[in-house]
Amino acid sequence: MVSMDTLVSLCKRRGFVFQSSEIYGGTGSCWDYGPLGVELKGNIKRVWWRDFVQRRPDMVGIDASILMHPTVWKASGHLENFTDPMVDCRECKLRFRADQVDALPWTHFCPATKGNKFTIPPGEPCGHCAARRTLCPDCGKGELTPPRQFNLMFKTFMGPVEEDAAVTYLRPETAQAMFVNFENVLQSMRLKLPFGIAQAGRSFRNEITPGNFIFRSREFEQMEIEYFVNPHDRVEDRPADEYWHDRWIADCLAWFRRYGLRDENLRLREHDRDELSHYSKRTVDIDYRFPIGWSELMGVANRTDFDLKQHAKWSGKSLSYFDEERKEHVVPYVVEPAAGVDRALLAFLADAYAEEEVRGEKRVVLRFHPELAPVKVAVLPLSRNADLSPKARDLAAALRKRWNTDFDDASAIGRRYRRQDEIGTPYCITVDFDTLEDQAVTVRDRDTMQQERVGIDALEGYLAERLGPC
Ligand code: GAP
Numbered sequence: 001m002v003s004m005d006t007l008v009s010l011c012k013r014r015g016f017v018f019q020s021s022e023i024y025g026g027t028g029s030c031w032d033y034g035p036l037g038v039e040l041k042g043n044i045k046r047v048w049w050r051d052f053v054q055r056r057p058d059m060v061g062i063d064a065s066i067l068m069h070p071t072v073w074k075a076s077g078h079l080e081n082f083t084d085p086m087v088d089c090r091e092c093k094l095r096f097r098a099d100q101v102d103a104l105p106w107t108h109f110c111p112a113t114k115g116n117k118f119t120i121p122p123g124e125p126c127g128h129c130a131a132r133r134t135l136c137p138d139c140g141k142g143e144l145t146p147p148r149q150f151n152l153m154f155k156t157f158m159g160p161v162e163e164d165a166a167v168t169y170l171r172p173e174t175a176q177a178m179f180v181n182f183e184n185v186l187q188s189m190r191l192k193l194p195f196g197i198a199q200a201g202r203s204f205r206n207e208i209t210p211g212n213f214i215f216r217s218r219e220f221e222q223m224e225i226e227y228f229v230n231p232h233d234r235v236e237d238r239p240a241d242e243y244w245h246d247r248w249i250a251d252c253l254a255w256f257r258r259y260g261l262r263d264e265n266l267r268l269r270e271h272d273r274d275e276l277s278h279y280s281k282r283t284v285d286i287d288y289r290f291p292i293g294w295s296e297l298m299g300v301a302n303r304t305d306f307d308l309k310q311h312a313k314w315s316g317k318s319l320s321y322f323d324e325e326r327k328e329h330v331v332p333y334v335v336e337p338a339a340g341v342d343r344a345l346l347a348f349l350a351d352a353y354a355e356e357e358v359r360g361e362k363r364v365v366l367r368f369h370p371e372l373a374p375v376k377v378a379v380l381p382l383s384r385n386a387d388l389s390p391k392a393r394d395l396a397a398a399l400r401k402r403w404n405t406d407f408d409d410a411s412a413i414g415r416r417y418r419r420q421d422e423i424g425t426p427y428c429i430t431v432d433f434d435t436l437e438d439q440a441v442t443v444r445d446r447d448t449m450q451q452e453r454v455g456i457d458a459l460e461g462y463l464a465e466r467l468g469p470c
Helices: 004-013 035-054 071-075 098-103 175-180 182-189 240-258 306-315 341-352 388-400 413-423 433-438 456-467
Strands: 017-019 031-033 059-061 083-088 095-097 106-110 116-120 148-151 155-157 167-169 195-204 219-229 266-270 282-290 293-304 321-323 328-330 333-340 353-358 361-366 377-381 405-407 427-431 440-445 451-455
Touching: 004 017, 004 341, 004 353, 031 035, 035 059, 035 195, 035 219, 035 240, 035 341, 071 175, 071 306, 083 098, 095 098, 175 182, 175 195, 175 219, 175 306, 175 333, 219 240, 219 341, 240 266, 240 282, 240 293, 240 333, 266 293, 282 341, 293 306, 293 341, 333 341, 341 353, 361 413, 377 388, 377 413, 388 405, 388 427, 388 433, 388 456, 413 427, 427 456, 433 440, 440 456, 451 456
Parallel strands: 059 195, 377 405, 377 427
Antiparallel strands: 017 031, 083 095, 083 148, 106 116, 155 167, 195 219, 219 333, 266 282, 282 293, 293 333, 321 328, 353 361, 427 440, 440 451
């Protein structure tokens, strides 16, 4: 598996991801997507939206504002429950998540070696004096405060006055907008259960211990679905919510596989009872084997009727569904597949990365699924030449109408192929001197490196067949 350092360095070098405000020393755990990153991220969101919203008769989408009414967060339980226990070092003032301190390597000034400084692996005692960590893992000197609950929502003020009445929050999840818009969407679209509302957009969490590149940041994007079912229905002899929960887990897993994540890097993880969020009856994570080890890629929760009931209570509005057959009002249950765009991008990047030796030279290649690849085609004239370059530029301009197309006529052809391999471009098209005679080009496949001669007339069809609907 590729290391995180290798990915971070590739992302910076080739314009996928930069540290936010880097020239000022960076902003804590915020990241900027560069020219290739924004394409890759856009492709992930577009394919997800197409597959889960546009291609399904039972799904619709919304795009809600990030700032919501502050009561939303009282009703949802986020004000009370969206907290992490944190401890502070009394000496260096660093802050840690109480439940993660023991998983950190720790600094120790060992009395058995005249106070020499050691960095000891997580959970292990000192090899010289057998002491275990009691102080700050970072500075090794300060005592840690008792754990205190820390709310992860970013507070802000609506309007020109900074007073308590104007306090609101940046949304920590996109989900709540689907609940507060339930009635609007139901009525305007005349939907029948079961149906889902999807949204992709930014969320914000003031994580105590962000890190590991874009895996955990303070500003990130989510792609969430709230799938409403009638809890009185049964499907295949099971309660509808339980049936749909398993169905969504399987569909999401299949989606990640379809776009390139390998089976051996995916697993399901059932949440223990004491780990469940305050709203959840059952949650299953789809974990991915990231360069940092197995970690959550997305979660699929059965949120029951918790959210609709809470918002009905706090808003005073009825948030129910009229079941025509049974002639009764029912508060739907909700199954929630919740994915992180940035984590998905990191997983696709890690799984696509390969290093190979080709004719004694190292080749780095990103084997992205063609629909995810940021650049689909590169047009490369064999050499910079008064006849070849214009011909190649015209071809690139024609292909650009349909696909994100690169043009590169600098340096040797072999180096240009390597540059395209490293950003995952599925096809390179070489315009050579024969092209001027036979109106054909050489198409090179990124994965097999096989080359094929294709007539310019047939090129668009050839690529469309291989690149998919894009
Ligand atoms: N509405 C439910 C919800 O938000 P979550 O498990 O807290 O559930 C869903 O978040 C997904 O959002 C996670 O599986 C992860 O992919 C992504 N995510 C959550 N916190 C994140 C963070 N700080 N940075 C990047 N992605 C994050």
